[in-house]
Amino acid sequence: MYRKEEQPLPPPEKFELPFEGKLSPNNRWVIMAELIPWDDFEEEYAKLFSAEKGAPAKLFRMALGTLIIKEKLGTSDRKTIEQIRENPYLQYFIGLNCYQQEPPLESSMLVHFRKRIDGELINKINKKIVKREIDKSDKEVKKKDCLQ
Known part of the structure; x- marks a missing residue:
């Protein structure tokens, strides 16, 4: 349950x-x-x-x-x-x-x-974390470029 x-x-x-x-x-x-x-x-x-x-x-x-x-x-x-x-x-x-x-x-x-x-699930989680952090970093760079 x-x-x-x-x-x-x-x-x-x-x-x-x-x-x-x-x-x-x-x-x-x-x-x-x-x-x-x-x-x-x-x-x-x-x-x-x-x-x-x-x-x-x-x-x-x-x-x-x-x-x-x-x-x-x-x-x-x-x-x-x-x-x-x-x-x-x-x-x-x-x-x-x-x-x-x-x-x-x-x-x-x-x-x-x-x-x-298992390892497969851990890999999925790690990929999601990395993707989210890359996306967040990309947004910050774009925001910074727009301000300049």
Whole structure:
């Protein structure tokens, strides 16, 4: 069964923390979260699940985000979940709306994420990111040319 997120994710400065403060928009995890076209691949990921059986699936952002965190930090599955539990930036990165003390998922879920998110999908995501950044750069160059 697949569950679509009910409400949109807040911008980083609105992410609720259990203490005073806000997430910095300059943090590497916030910046990377903005680069990845999560929504563009949510539907494709959802097609991998049955609507009739099984527990609701985790969202694509949580699945891919957790795998990215694991790779970037070079940690085991268990340590990755521990890092996510402790770090509000990582919780924001995987799509949580506010900081939570409890781990958002079990480390055993990473095995399932790796089975479903293959190299072909990662390549599609990378191509989309590169294309979007090139398009954005082209628009900036054209805008600059028009101003001169």
